[in-house]
Amino acid sequence: MDSDTSRVSSRPSSPEVDDIFMSTLKKSVHGFSGAVSSTQSDSPSEIPGLRGLSAAEEEALALRMVSKKDRKLLSENELQAIRLKINSRERKRMHDLNVAMDGLREVMPYAHGPSVRKLSKIATLLLARNYILMLSNSLEEMKRLVSEIYGSSGHHSYHPSACGTMAHAGPVPGHPAASHAPHPAVHHPLLPPPAASTASLSASGISAVTSVRPHHGLLKAPTASAGPLGSSFQHWGVGTGMPCPCSMCQVPPPHVSSMSSVTMPRLASDSK
DNA sequence: TAGGCCATCTGGTCCT
DNA sequence: AGGACCAGATGGCCTA
Numbered sequence: 001m002d003s004d005t006s007r008v009s010s011r012p013s014s015p016e017v018d019d020i021f022m023s024t025l026k027k028s029v030h031g032f033s034g035a036v037s038s039t040q041s042d043s044p045s046e047i048p049g050l051r052g053l054s055a056a057e058e059e060a061l062a063l064r065m066v067s068k069k070d071r072k073l074l075s076e077n078e079l080q081a082i083r084l085k086i087n088s089r090e091r092k093r094m095h096d097l098n099v100a101m102d103g104l105r106e107v108m109p110y111a112h113g114p115s116v117r118k119l120s121k122i123a124t125l126l127l128a129r130n131y132i133l134m135l136s137n138s139l140e141e142m143k144r145l146v147s148e149i150y151g152s153s154g155h156h157s158y159h160p161s162a163c164g165t166m167a168h169a170g171p172v173p174g175h176p177a178a179s180h181a182p183h184p185a186v187h188h189p190l191l192p193p194p195a196a197s198t199a200s201l202s203a204s205g206i207s208a209v210t211s212v213r214p215h216h217g218l219l220k221a222p223t224a225s226a227g228p229l230g231s232s233f234q235h236w237g238v239g240t241g242m243p244c245p246c247s248m249c250q251v252p253p254p255h256v257s258s259m260s261s262v263t264m265p266r267l268a269s270d271s272k
Numbered sequence: 273t274a275g276g277c278c279a280t281c282t283g284g285t286c287c288t
Numbered sequence: 289a290g291g292a293c294c295a296g297a298t299g300g301c302c303t304a
Binding site: 083086087090091094095098120121122 | 276277278279280281282283
């Protein structure tokens with residue numbers, strides 16, 4: 001999906017099979033050592049025959065090993081089994097969180113090609129926030145302009161729900177919805193060009209999250225020619241008239257401008 | 273090599 | 289009691 005797959009795949013996201021089995025095996029053979037804090041300290045792939053089981057199967061087996069063999073002997077093993085179970089749950093929880101993060105990345109307007117590296121988690125969240133703000137502002141601007149036009153003539157009422165205002169404003173570059181615009185070739189004669197609907201946005205450039213990464217560092221494009229946002233992401237406002245959704249170019253509306261420092265204290269303090 | 277990012281482990285807290 | 293959630297610690301991988 002992205003160029004970061006090699007990096008991601010280089011480190012298995014769910015090595016619980018090997019880890020739990022190794023831990024369980026060590027526990028079963030040598031007893032509980034008491035020190036299990038070392039991450040991935042157990043060498044994986046040493047038990048080929050045990051590979052391929054799901055986390056649930058593995059967890060159940062680990063619990064069975066404890067309950068059948070050492071039920072009377074080692075309460076530490078039970079504790080260890082519980083610890084493994086908790087760890088497994090936590091891994092699953094984080095995995096689900098990452099799945100949701102990937103889902104968010106998929107709908108974000110950044111280049112999805114192989115030349116663009118995957119957004120980091122913090123970049124994804126910040127970009128998503130700014131993207132939502134941008135869309136909200138665009139929608140409000142569209143409503144305002146349309147109401148000005150139709151409101152003055154008085155012969156036609158505005159029905160945003162019937163028309164789909166954002167579709168008239170032009171698809172967002174890079175966004176999956178860009179290819180699903182209801183009226184791709186017909187531009188409403190009374191509606192302003194896309195640039196007009198977002199002019200006020202790009203004109204008020206204030207960054208809400210500049211403390212996180214400077215110079216549009218949210219994306220790490222391997223090729224400098226493609227720009228920091230990739231070849232398919234032309235840094236809106238430059239060539240397309242659309243505002244850049246990145247944290248460097250976006251202006252949160254006044255009523256949310258303080259949110260970045262209030263609701264995301266860690267983000268504001270994340271600039272090391 | 274330093275720094276960024278990430279996965280995982282772990283203990284604590286809160287909720288059902 | 290068990291599960292979800294959270295944050296700190298730790299170590300690995302990758303890039304500049």
